[in-house]
Amino acid sequence: MTDPLGRALVTAFGPQRREPENPYNDHRSYASPRCLFPVHAFVDGGGQDPWRLLEPDRHALTGAPGPGPGRRIALTGRYTAIPAAYKWFRGSLVAIELGIVLRALSIGLELFGQPARLRLPDTGAHALLDGIGLDRTWEWSLPFVLDVGEPPPAAAAGTAPDPVPPDVTRRDPALADLVRVNRSQTYAGDAVPLTTAVPAGLPASQRTPDWAELLWQRHSGRMPRALHGMTGRRRRVPAEALDTALRWLAVPPPGPELAAAFDAVRITVVTHGVDGHEDGVHRAQAATARLFRRDAEASARLEDHYGYGVSPVNGCGIRNAPMTVFLSVRPRELFARLGPAGWGAAQHACGWAVHGLCLSAAASGLFARPVRAFKEIPVQRVLGLEEDETIVLSAVVGVPQDTGGALLDLRL
Structure with missing residues (x-):
C-alpha cells in the first residue's frame, strides 16, 4: 500500500512492535484492551466491486483491487472479538475504540494530505453493514464512514442486517442487548469535514523528533x-x-x-x-x-x-x-x-x-x-x-x- 491513502491506513492500523515479555501482543499506534483490536477498517473496492478488509499485519487489503481506487472507508467494531465474559461492557469497549481509531486515522490522513468527510451512522448504516459483505452483521457495530477526497457516487443499498439469532440471544443475552442499543444510536446530520486532530503550535519534543x-x-x-x-x-x-x-x-x-x-x-x-x-x-x-x-x-x-x-x-x-x-x-x-x-x-x-x-x-x-x-x-x-x-x-x-x-x- 504505497499510495497516500494506503500509507495513512498503515500509519493508523499497522503494527508497531512486539514485546515478548508482554502477555498481550502485537502493539499498534493506539491502545486497545488486551490488544484485541475489535475495530476494523473496510475500504470500498472502487465502482461496484466488493469492499476490502484492511489486514494491518500484511499492510494490504483483502481481495483483488477494483477498477478504481477505493475512496470510502468504513470503521466498524466486532463485538464477538471480545470475550463473552465482558458481557455488556463489550459495547462500551467498541464505542470507545471507535473514537480512538477515528483520531488515529484522522492523524494518518492529515499526515499524508488526504482530506476526508465523516458520516456518523444514520438510518442507512444498517444496510451498509450488509453491503460490506459481512456474513453475520449482528456481530458488528453500525459503521462510521469516511469519504476521502471527492464524495463517491451513492452506493447500492443492501438489505437490513440480520437480527441476533434466537439461539445466540439465549446463550448470550448481553450481546443481544448491546446490539439492540447500538442499532438505536443513529444520527440525522450530514457528513462533515474531518477537522485537525492535532493541537496547533505544540512545542518540539526532545524525545520523539518525528x-x-x-x-x-x-x-x-x-x-x-x-x-x-x-x-x-x-x-x-x-x-x-x-x-x-x-x-x-x-x-x-x-x-x-x-x-x-x-x-x-x-x-x-x-x-x-x-x-x-x-x-x-x-x-x-x-x-x-x-x-x-x-x-x-x-x-x-x-x-x-x-x-x-x-x-x-x-x-x-x-x-x-x-x-x-x-x-x-x-x-x-x-x-x-x-x-x-x-x-x-x-x-x-x-x-x-x-x-x-x-x-x-x-x-x-x-x-x-x-x-x-x-x-x-x-x-x-x-x-x-x-x-x-x-x-x-x-x-x-x-x-x-x-x-x-x-x-x-x-x-x-
Missing part, C-alpha cells in the same frame, strides 16, 4: 516476565507534560454531534509531582488545570480503589503516577440534550480525547494507560464528582520503568 518515533514510543506501561498491569517510577515531571496533555485533550472531535457530546464531558486530573501544580485534584478548563482540592494522598487513595492492585502477578503504578485523568458525564443531562445516541457519542468523544492524551504522554517520555477498572463510588468521592456523574474512561499517565525486555520492531 511522527514515526512518536507512534513507536506510545505504550500503556510495562511489566517484566509476562506479568500483568503496569509499573512506574516516582519522579517529578515538568509542567509542560501536563500543559501539553491538556492541549491534546481539548481538541474536539469532528462534527456537531460528537462535539456536543465532547462538551458534556468533564475532565478531572489528579496530579502527584508535576512542577508548577500542587498535588491534588484539578479540573481541566480551556486547556488549563484549575486546582479543585489540594490532596497529597489522592493518588495513593486512587490506587486503593483500583480493581487490579499490586499482587504477585500484577503491577499497579497509580500511586507513583504524576497524572491520572478521568473523563466523566452526567447521563441524565446527556440523554436530555442528545437523545438515545448521547451515550455512544460520549464514549466516542472520550476515546478520541484519550488517544490524544496517549500521544502527548509519549512525546513527554511517559506512558498512558486507558483503564475502566476504578471502583466508581469511592473514586467519585476522591474526585469530588456529583452523585449522578459517571466516569466514562480514565487514563493513568506514568513514568516508565525499564523492564529489560526486548522491543521487536514490526514496522516495514
